[in-house]
Amino acid sequence: MLSATAIWIAYLLGTAMVVLSMARIRFARMRFMDGVLIGHAYYICAPMLFILLHGSMPPDFLNTHAYYPFQDIAATAVVIGAIHLTALLHLVTRPGAPAIDRTDRRFLPFIVTIWLSSSAYGFLGSGIASGGHWYLAADAALASNPAFLLIKHVSNFARTAIFGVLVYCVAKGRISRLRAIGLGVVMAFFDLATTFNRITFVYLLIAVLLLYRRNVPMLLALATLVFTMIPTVSNMWPMFRGLVSTTDRSASAIAGAAATAFAHASEDKPLVLTLNGVFESINLVALNHIVRHAGERGLEYRPGEMFIRPVTFYLPKIVWAGRPDNFGTDLGYAINQDRHLALNSTLLGEPYINFGAYWWVxxxxxxLVYEALFRALGRRSQVVGYVGVFVGFAMWRFDPVFGIISMALLAVIIAALRVVPGRFTALPPRRRPSCVKCA
Structure with a gap:
């Protein structure tokens, strides 16, 4: 059995490799694997540090065991192995030759329009606007309206892609950093109000980190924010969201919900649980459950499904009854016996349930396949690489299907802008690109 010292050494060496790899990211030529690396640092390296320091991660609402990193050696080996693997993959997939950039200047307003339209449809069509519960309303809309699922996919992609497009525009000197951040803040609050979703603020945080990655005072300010104010707000949000969704949404009701949620978030709890609202550390508990119970009933091995599902998810069951189901939903039932609960186990859970000890393969x-596909798609449109950064980051929270959906929608948008009259391709920026200052 590995000693605690050996685990710490392996973790610190792997994390150092990840940090050094992130320092080598080229702002002027960003790509999908950059986002995978950043997402790995956020959803794996950071929470694992606090789990190791605390010695455990409680299961919270999950009906499973707590994760003890120094006793659950198999799960810890997967986590630390993934840290080293991700840093290695980022190293071997170095940026290729500079691509010809013919990105249409209308890309930003076009993607914003798509996002606003799809978000408004989801807000109004699901019944959330008329006071419906944020989760139950969306679930009912998905069950009654087949088109709603497509709209949700489009909206989810667009809210992710927007931040990649904003970072691209700054890198190419199209807009200033402050304007990009201002637009991002407006979008994040709009998304919060219409979907009750916090992920957009995480995208905003990553965008700010990329835009100011050489500005030490800004990085220190962000670090202070992340470890002081954000944990409280993030832990308040689930309860606040649930309470607001079941009230009349008057000013007094909202204030009461905020007070109740704040009192709950202010209760004494271990730091590792406090930071769960920021880094979603509970996902590593779900991963531990998979490693401990893989092969048992409900978590049978499913070789190759992680490659089949992204290219067949759109097929109705009537066409192929054996189409692989959503793994997150199956995991939710395996742990909590709830068919409506989709759990995340980062990008590590599904490879493990597919290939066991060979999960890393x-x-x-x-x-590597996704990196190659993003490069092929972005041969004449560099914005694809920047969007790929946020897609790669988000895949640690979603699953491989999100990557395929994103590439398909990117291809449709690029094709549409090429055939719609009034196209303006990339021209020399009006001012010196911000990437000169930030690279």
């Missing part, structure tokens, strides 16, 4: 192949 499946994950490496998946990421």
């Amino acid at each position: 499946g994950l490496a192949v998946l990421l």
